[in-house]
Amino acid sequence: MQIAIASGKGGTGKTSLAVSLFLANRDRSRLLDCDVEEPNCHLFLATRFVSRTSVEKRIPLLNPDLCKHCGKCVEACQFNALAEAGKAGILVFEELCHSCGGCTFVCPTGALHETPLKMGAITRALVAGKAELITGALAIGHTETPSLIRAVKKTRPDPEVAFTLIDAPPGTACAFAAAVEHTDFVLLVAEETPFGLHDLKLAIKALQKMEIPFAVVLNRMRPGFSSVLEFCKEKNYPLWLQIPESRAIAETYARGGTLLDAMPELEESLRLLLDQCAEAILCNPRN
């Protein structure tokens, strides 16, 4: 079962929850850090490095001797990654290339062929003996966030591990979609602020469009404020865990501690939370 931990707004506590949920269930889950632009899970876990593999994209390389300057490749490229450059033939802007293969496909003289370019890396590490953390990290200056997320999600789990937890990137755009697509369930971490409520609504809309079931975890509950709580109640959205706003939690996090370090009593709730996800997945008529 794949369960993503996501949020519309950044900084609501996704990573904090993902890491703590993973630790509380380390005997039966693995964790994929799919926030590949800013992967942070490893900072809060004592890990033992296992392996690192590069993730490459393919970019066109020109053989100027064969180029007849017909301009078909430049015309075919939908991403402005190719430009005509007089005698030099064409220029390739590798950051803009989406690796679609369109230019090499249309080139009538075989002047273009594809060559690999590193755009990120996937690191495998172990936590507490055998629980697995897989981290995707995008190389600086690259834009292939969704492709790298999909590559991280293609890593194969040990068949004995029941749950794959996915720490998703913030927002509701294509990177978010790549992280939550094909998952069985999403835990949306919201915070009790106007920005938190607004972005939660956006994330819910995205999940409903993708037909992925979800439940809300409410972080930073402050006395006297209940807009997210009331919203969930009114819409009948499941709200499964509430975490108070607390300077002590923030300080623990600042020192590299997890939610579980700040509130050890949450361990049992976090095991139950995963059970609840599993139950919802098994009861989903689609499955």
Added chain:
Amino acid sequence: MQPQELVIISGKGGTGKTSIAAAFADYFPNKVLADGDVDAADLFLVLQVTETQIAEFQSGHIAEIDPDKCRQCGKCAALCRFDAIVTSESGYQVDARACEGCKVCVNACPHHAIEWKEAFCGLWKESRTAQGTLFHASLYPGAENSGKLVSFLRDKARKKAMDEGIPLILVDGPPGIGCPVIASITGAARILVVTEPTPSGYHDLERVLALAKHFQIPTHILINKADLETSYLKKMEDCAAKSGATVIGQIPYSPLFSEAQQKGQSILKAFPTSPEAETLRTIATILKQKMDESEAEGQK
């Protein structure tokens, strides 16, 4: 005169970018605003906005197979690198969410059965606020090409500033270091990174500074929630020095930001006499000086 563009980014989300942007929106007298965080656009929640223009944004194209013309040869599916051609009982279809808009299938189809349709990724808006004109957007859920939409909003803001002789453009940027962030900062005069003294804040700061250096944009750092863990200050200063950036100020962990947000205002408007507001005004003044200096430098 060219307007100067200040872009606020953070690497890590939730460090307080939008709250700081809103405060600067109240501090700087004459500017155009743009919200570059198009898939979680929140700046309008703390400015009283009146929408004066709203339109769909065409982000690119998307392939669509005409089932009457399709002969089921499968060439498109074999060439698509994005697994966007799927098969169903009724034959080949395009999975709209997976389609990258590369046109390879359209060009390759021997039966000209694939149409090339305009795709729209969201709405862009121009709004009037007490703090100046705001260009913002709402991306459709899960949509691609947020980078293009960000570039479009910045172009609109630049044009407005040029037409009306407005000297400053203030951009509230997105989190991360990927496509929308790159679209937010390329060609900008200055970056302000809002960070926080936590392991993730620091880790993400390093990556975002590397990105700023890659694009050679002068960068300053503002440490929010600075008193949570003071040991990061030195590390962040060292990290800044390595990439030619500077730490420009610190703000304490404060509930006033959430309370101002709750009132739909910036902290400068909601709590003008608070020490937090005073600190932010000082930081804004220093930023202004730095920007004026480099402009004077540029005119020499």
